[in-house]
Amino acid sequence: MKYILMMNTMRTGEGIPNWPHQDLQAHIGFMMQLNRDLHGSGELVSAEGLSFPEQGRFVRAGKDGMPVTDGVFPEGKEFLAGFWIVDVESADRAYAIAARISAAPGAGGVPLNMPVEVRPLMSAPPPEML
Amino acid sequence: MTARDEAALPELLRDLAPRVLGAAVRRYRDFAAAEDAVQEALLAAAVQWPRDGVPENPRAWLAEVVARRMTDEARSAAARRRREAAAAGETEPIAPAADAGLDPEGDDTLILFFMCCHPALTVSSAIALTLRAVGGLSTAEIARAFLAPEAAMAQRISRAKQSIKASGVPFRLPDARERGLRLKSVLHVLYLIFNEGYTSSAGERLHRVELAREAIRLARAMRAQVPEDPEALGLLALMLLTDARSAARTGSAGELISLSHQDRSLWDQAEIEEGTALLTAALRQGAAGPYQVQAAIAAVHSQAARVEETDWPQILALYDLLRPMADNPMVELNRAIAAAMVHGPAHGLVLLARLEEDARIAGHHRLHAARAHLLEMAGDAPGAIAQYRAAAAGTTSIPERDYLTAQAARLRGAGLL
Numbered sequence: 001m002k003y004i005l006m007m008n009t010m011r012t013g014e015g016i017p018n019w020p021h022q023d024l025q026a027h028i029g030f031m032m033q034l035n036r037d038l039h040g041s042g043e044l045v046s047a048e049g050l051s052f053p054e055q056g057r058f059v060r061a062g063k064d065g066m067p068v069t070d071g072v073f074p075e076g077k078e079f080l081a082g083f084w085i086v087d088v089e090s091a092d093r094a095y096a097i098a099a100r101i102s103a104a105p106g107a108g109g110v111p112l113n114m115p116v117e118v119r120p121l122m123s124a125p126p127p128e129m130l
Numbered sequence: 131m132t133a134r135d136e137a138a139l140p141e142l143l144r145d146l147a148p149r150v151l152g153a154a155v156r157r158y159r160d161f162a163a164a165e166d167a168v169q170e171a172l173l174a175a176a177v178q179w180p181r182d183g184v185p186e187n188p189r190a191w192l193a194e195v196v197a198r199r200m201t202d203e204a205r206s207a208a209a210r211r212r213r214e215a216a217a218a219g220e221t222e223p224i225a226p227a228a229d230a231g232l233d234p235e236g237d238d239t240l241i242l243f244f245m246c247c248h249p250a251l252t253v254s255s256a257i258a259l260t261l262r263a264v265g266g267l268s269t270a271e272i273a274r275a276f277l278a279p280e281a282a283m284a285q286r287i288s289r290a291k292q293s294i295k296a297s298g299v300p301f302r303l304p305d306a307r308e309r310g311l312r313l314k315s316v317l318h319v320l321y322l323i324f325n326e327g328y329t330s331s332a333g334e335r336l337h338r339v340e341l342a343r344e345a346i347r348l349a350r351a352m353r354a355q356v357p358e359d360p361e362a363l364g365l366l367a368l369m370l371l372t373d374a375r376s377a378a379r380t381g382s383a384g385e386l387i388s389l390s391h392q393d394r395s396l397w398d399q400a401e402i403e404e405g406t407a408l409l410t411a412a413l414r415q416g417a418a419g420p421y422q423v424q425a426a427i428a429a430v431h432s433q434a435a436r437v438e439e440t441d442w443p444q445i446l447a448l449y450d451l452l453r454p455m456a457d458n459p460m461v462e463l464n465r466a467i468a469a470a471m472v473h474g475p476a477h478g479l480v481l482l483a484r485l486e487e488d489a490r491i492a493g494h495h496r497l498h499a500a501r502a503h504l505l506e507m508a509g510d511a512p513g514a515i516a517q518y519r520a521a522a523a524g525t526t527s528i529p530e531r532d533y534l535t536a537q538a539a540r541l542r543g544a545g546l547l
Contacts, residue, residue, distance in 0.1 A: 043282065
């Protein structure tokens with residue numbers, strides 16, 4: 001079963017830019033180890049980090065079908081910072097990975113406890129419809 | 131090489147794969163290394179045979195390539211061992227037994243099935259390893275079939291091999307005490323491979339290996355290994371009788387079509403006939419099991435030229451037989467629908483209400499879908515629409531969600547609301 005794990009970060013910042021260098025390193029090391037472990041267990045389908053929302057744009061099609069872009073996102077409480085797609089045996093396993101992500105170390109090594117949204121990817125239908 | 135030979139080549143290689151592997155494991159006593167060597171031999175054959183022609187003895191050709199590869203491996207390992215032994219003051223290890231490499235009873239394929247579907251493995255690992263070691267598929271083909279990255283699939287296979295090594299499973303048939311349970315897990319793995327192929331065949335999946343066909347091929351191989359087992363026969367019959375409906379299962383836009391609305395002229399009669407004959411043979415062997423009963427249910431559906439001719443009392447009787455064999459709420463759900471077809475929707479709805487007390491299925495979208503179906507039968511359109519919507523919200527399949535949404539839309543469009 002495939003799941004997407006979406007890591008949300010507070011807009012006001014866990015204050016990443018202000019972290020001491022060693023805390024930042026510990027955080028990056030934690031994420032890299034996580035990805036190595038998921039790769040090693042054969043569960044990692046893909047993992048991506050996203051830019052800060054300042055670089056995001058809303059795009060809609062104009063009357064001529066050409067893209068119409070809208071400035072930066074309005075101030076929100078949280079934004080999507082990155083996601084993992086994993087192929088796991090059960091929902092519980094996906095939740096366990098999400099909990100590990102959530103507890104990534106922040107300033108002073110204190111777990112961030114970020115909210116991670118876990119949703120199943122759509123898969124095949126049942127063999128028979130009623 | 132003629133075009134016909136070339137088309138038959140993958141099949142030939144896959145049939146040879148487990149036999150070559152079995153001999154190699156016997157001879158070299160290292161499943162993981164032998165399996166890698168066989169994959170390389172299959173790859174070499176796939177490149178060379180179309181160019182140079184199929185060798186006179188294809189199996190010996192593959193075994194030769196495997197031997198060369200294993201010798202290269204062994205040479206470096208032996209050199210290492212000798213250095214270590216010399217340092218420890220030991221003599222050379224004893225030579226393998228004279229009968230090493232022989233398969234006296236022709237059991238290799240069966241042993242491989244048991245090994246790859248060992249209960250110590252996770253289900254997804256067992257599936258991947260079975261397709262590679264017994265099915266002769268490459269990691270890339272398996273990865274594509276499951277829409278997974280090749281690297282992830284390679285990891286899964288290598289971990290499965292490590293688990294087998296760690297668990298110390300010997301390369302021989304399980305003893306009589308264990309055999310029944312181990313056979314069950316092999317059949318379960320084959321059934322899951324079939325279902326994956328059958329259910330995901332909707333839509334554009336042009337580059338996927340035909341998993342359903344592969345599962346049928348493996349089930350045939352398994353059945354040949356245990357001709358005395360009625361469930362192996364029952365599973366093959368179930369696959370054929372289900373697969374027979376695959377062309378009718380989706381419409382031109384890839385939308386799902388329910389059993390009751392399928393164009394039955396599209397059903398594959400040859401598969402129905404073969405499946406029915408196998409099922410009859412299985413039932414004659416006695417000791418009916420869940421695969422045979424499910425195959426029997428599929429056979430009853432396949433006998434009805436029109437949906438109105440379906441023998442529902444017979445299907446209900448078969449579900450009664452299946453219940454004690456499988457403690458499974460999905461069986462209860464399907465039985466409730468069959469009961470509704472015999473005794474009316476009100477009766478079926480009472481049975482479904484009881485299922486709400488089963489934590490394994492309470493709130494499940496299939497329960498909503500079943501209730502929607504029976505409410506519609508009972509003429510309660512608003513109730514049915516609400517249940518179809520609830521089911522659509524709960525599914526993790528896009529084709530199923532489209533189907534359920536369309537059912538709700540159809541009822542609204544019929545002016546019933």
